[in-house]
Amino acid sequence: MRHFFQNTKEMAFGMRNDPNLEAIEDGVNTISYPEQRRPYPARFRGVHRLTHREDGSPRCVACLCCSTACPAQCIHIEASEYPVGDKRRGYERFPARFVIDELRCVFCGFCVEACPCDAIRMDTGIHAPPYDSREQFIYEKDLLMGFAGRDGSQASANPRHEPGEASHPGVDRERQH
Amino acid sequence: MPTFKLDDREIPFEPGDTIIRAAHRVGIDIPHYCWHPGLSVAANCRMCLVEIMPPPGRPALMLDVLSWDAEKGEYVPQKKPKLQPACQFGAADGLVVKSGTSEHVIKARSAVQELLLLNHPVDCPICDQAGECRLQDYWLEHQAKKKRMRDEPVHKPKGVVFGPTIVYDAERCIVCTRCVRVSEELAKDPVLSVRERGNLNEIVVAPGRELDHKYTLMTEYVCPVGALTAVDFRFKARVWFLRSARTVCTGCATGCNSFTDFDPRNQKVYRYRPRENELVNKYWMCDDGMLEHRRIHEGRVLTARVRGENTTREAALEKAADFLRGKEPSSIGVVLSPEHSQEDNLALVWLAREVLGTTQVFVGGRPEGTGDDILINADKNANSAGVAEFVDLIALRSFSEFEATVAGGKLDVVVSLGSAVPHDTQAPGKVRALVSLVTHEGPWSKAGAVVLPASSWAESDGTFVNARGLAQESEKAISPQGDSRPAWRLVAELARALGRAPSWRRVEDVRGSVTKAARTSSVPAPSAGANG
Numbered sequence: 001m002r003h004f005f006q007n008t009k010e011m012a013f014g015m016r017n018d019p020n021l022e023a024i025e026d027g028v029n030t031i032s033y034p035e036q037r038r039p040y041p042a043r044f045r046g047v048h049r050l051t052h053r054e055d056g057s058p059r060c061v062a063c064l065c066c067s068t069a070c071p072a073q074c075i076h077i078e079a080s081e082y083p084v085g086d087k088r089r090g091y092e093r094f095p096a097r098f099v100i101d102e103l104r105c106v107f108c109g110f111c112v113e114a115c116p117c118d119a120i121r122m123d124t125g126i127h128a129p130p131y132d133s134r135e136q137f138i139y140e141k142d143l144l145m146g147f148a149g150r151d152g153s154q155a156s157a158n159p160r161h162e163p164g165e166a167s168h169p170g171v172d173r174e175r176q177h
Numbered sequence: 178m179p180t181f182k183l184d185d186r187e188i189p190f191e192p193g194d195t196i197i198r199a200a201h202r203v204g205i206d207i208p209h210y211c212w213h214p215g216l217s218v219a220a221n222c223r224m225c226l227v228e229i230m231p232p233p234g235r236p237a238l239m240l241d242v243l244s245w246d247a248e249k250g251e252y253v254p255q256k257k258p259k260l261q262p263a264c265q266f267g268a269a270d271g272l273v274v275k276s277g278t279s280e281h282v283i284k285a286r287s288a289v290q291e292l293l294l295l296n297h298p299v300d301c302p303i304c305d306q307a308g309e310c311r312l313q314d315y316w317l318e319h320q321a322k323k324k325r326m327r328d329e330p331v332h333k334p335k336g337v338v339f340g341p342t343i344v345y346d347a348e349r350c351i352v353c354t355r356c357v358r359v360s361e362e363l364a365k366d367p368v369l370s371v372r373e374r375g376n377l378n379e380i381v382v383a384p385g386r387e388l389d390h391k392y393t394l395m396t397e398y399v400c401p402v403g404a405l406t407a408v409d410f411r412f413k414a415r416v417w418f419l420r421s422a423r424t425v426c427t428g429c430a431t432g433c434n435s436f437t438d439f440d441p442r443n444q445k446v447y448r449y450r451p452r453e454n455e456l457v458n459k460y461w462m463c464d465d466g467m468l469e470h471r472r473i474h475e476g477r478v479l480t481a482r483v484r485g486e487n488t489t490r491e492a493a494l495e496k497a498a499d500f501l502r503g504k505e506p507s508s509i510g511v512v513l514s515p516e517h518s519q520e521d522n523l524a525l526v527w528l529a530r531e532v533l534g535t536t537q538v539f540v541g542g543r544p545e546g547t548g549d550d551i552l553i554n555a556d557k558n559a560n561s562a563g564v565a566e567f568v569d570l571i572a573l574r575s576f577s578e579f580e581a582t583v584a585g586g587k588l589d590v591v592v593s594l595g596s597a598v599p600h601d602t603q604a605p606g607k608v609r610a611l612v613s614l615v616t617h618e619g620p621w622s623k624a625g626a627v628v629l630p631a632s633s634w635a636e637s638d639g640t641f642v643n644a645r646g647l648a649q650e651s652e653k654a655i656s657p658q659g660d661s662r663p664a665w666r667l668v669a670e671l672a673r674a675l676g677r678a679p680s681w682r683r684v685e686d687v688r689g690s691v692t693k694a695a696r697t698s699s700v701p702a703p704s705a706g707a708n709g
């Protein structure tokens with residue numbers, strides 16, 4: 001009853017709960033979602049992003065650990081080899097396609113846990129938006145790489161030891177020990 | 178039989194056995210890297226250490242060691258028994274051996290594992306061995322601790338091309354020398370060796386040479402880690418998605434037992450692996466055989482054709498039946514193929530005898546190649562001995578006689594099985610109406626007025642009789658590709674189109690008649706175990 005009067009009063013006077021303060025007030029407090037939103041906790045799992053290497057290419061090495069771990073089987077990766085002449089050729093793979101079906105995803109975060117490279121993250125803070133067709137939930141690699149973390153960064157916290165770096169042994173026997 | 182005691186079990190052994198071999202035989206796996214049942218003993222990895230209990234009343238051989246005492250915060254002198262490598266220590270009657278039950282052994286395994294991983298790059302996400310790697314498995318089983326070393330590990334060459342088939346990563350190598358021993362002992366070509374010592378050591382190819390003998394893929398196969406990778410397989414698949422069918426290699430008449438590893442999701446075969454069989458191939462396969470799997474997907478005929486035009490299987494079968502209807506039996510020829518299984522050939526023999534009534538039966542097949550005295554047979558057909566057995570049912574004539582009969586204009590219609598011919602010939606093109614059951618493009622598919630797509634060995638169960646007369650079953654791995662069907666089924670459909678339904682409906686029925694028709698010997702079930 002109290003809420004009814006409170007809500008009616010707020011409606012009439014255009015007052016709204018403060019979404020931050022209401023959380024510490026006693027009892028059930030209603031906010032007017034979606035105009036008003038409660039702030040998400042720091043570790044909220046939002047839509048995925050793919051992190052970058054220094055040269056802007058995906059950190060992902062197409063190991064398929066995430067898609068193996070995914071209980072919803074909503075990650076589809078097509079692995080490919082780097083082209084002849086690339087310094088990473090013969091050394092690792094990259095995802096030619098990396099697709100996540102955000103509609104099938106259950107936001108469990110297993111993919112992030114499984115990734116040995118910190119290549120996939122869910123720290124965008126973006127709530128999965130409502131769309132009106134299934135196709136729109138299919139996020140391709142470019143879109144996933146376009147997102148940044150909530151701190152604005154796109155780099156991987158686990159940078160790759162790249163062929164060509166001073167401490168890197170290289171892919172052949174050129175560097176003798 | 179003499180026995181020794183391993184933990185709580187009595188293990189029987191044969192004179193000359195080592196502890197690890199006797200345990201391996203009864204299915205107990207003592208952790209090991211460098212030992213392989215098919216290779217000599219190197220005893221260099223120390224993963225297989227066990228504690229040998231002293232004879233009753235005798236003191237154990239003890240070593241003085243310093244061990245860390247966390248309470249005192251210093252090293253204190255201690256005694257510990259001297260452990261022995263199970264791969265080298267000979268079994269003796271009444272010996273008492275402790276492996277998993279000895280705290281010293283458990284500690285030693287963890288220490289060996291830690292040492293091997295000290296300079297290891299832990300490339301697992303980009304390593305093709307991940308999922309079937311001993312370092313991974315044993316780390317979880319015997320160590321499961323974080324790395325303590327803070328220094329930068331020693332870096333060594335990665336992606337060294339050893340030859341046309343193999344790429345080597347020195348950082349991942351644990352220098353167990355299995356690959357060196359395969360080259361020396363199996364391939365009889367000691368082209369690999371170890372250079373440097375300690376954490377700088379690595380495997381090198383002899384100067385001026387490449388790793389290019391006939392068994393290079395066996396070096397990759399025995400490598401317990403991801404140091405050697407096969408050019409053919411690397412970066413293609415993640416092994417945990419693959420499933421295995423127990424198959425027989427169709428590369429030559431030796432009939433090596435193999436596993437066909439395929440991805441059930443896209444129905445694609447990715448590789449072969451040897452399957453242990455003491456009677457045939459022991460632990461090994463040759464490179465040509467290992468790469469035969471490519472032919473499952475390459476150069477295949479996957480749709481039926483009538484005079485070069487793609488059509489449905491039904492239409493093609495109807496056309497083939499048209500050719501055969503009302504023909505004089507002696508003007509009909511049938512060509513069997515030792516490339517195909519007993520079932521496929523038997524179905525065709527049945528068609529010739531019971532439906533077509535002809536006695537003009539010939540044998541085709543792939544041309545002779547070169548062999549060696551290790552595994553490879555010069556006869557490149559997997560089932561020559563099997564087809565030869567049908568001589569009890571019907572007179573068989575050679576391919577040269579087929580050429581002569583065709584040249585003599587005596588054959589109006591020919592039903593042929595198989596994709597290859599034993600030697601260069603114009604004969605298929607000269608047949609007026611050729612119905613060919615083929616798996617691959619080749620002279621028969623080119624000449625066939627009616628071409629029926631037959632499934633390959635990987636797409637159906639089949640029996641192959643090897644050069645030594647051993648009948649071996651090969652399991653179906655993937656579903657028939659495209660419009661193809663097993664050849665015995667195509668024969669049944671052809672017979673049905675001619676108004677004579679065969680009594681068999683499943684491959685087991687055909688096989689049942691094989692057993693009745695021809696001599697078969699059985700193969701003992703090979704024991705499991707991925708790579709020794």
Ligand code: SF4
Pocket residue numbers: 066069070071072073074075100104105106107108109110111112
């Ligand atoms: S959050 Fe869970 S369901 Fe969603 S993609 Fe990752 S593993 Fe799959």
Ligand code: SF4
Pocket residue numbers: 059060061062063064065066067077114115116117118119120302
């Ligand atoms: S995102 Fe990570 S776990 Fe998934 S394929 Fe790429 S590297 Fe592997």
Ligand code: SF4
Pocket residue numbers: 297298299300301302304305306307308310311312313349402403404
């Ligand atoms: S060899 Fe084994 S442990 Fe080493 S990177 Fe490859 S999978 Fe990982």
Ligand code: SF4
Pocket residue numbers: 349350351352353354355356357380396399400401402404405
């Ligand atoms: S390459 Fe493999 S098989 Fe050869 S020594 Fe190194 S770890 Fe052993």
Ligand code: FES
Pocket residue numbers: 208209210211212219220221222223224225226262263264265
């Ligand atoms: S297996 Fe015995 S020392 Fe390597």
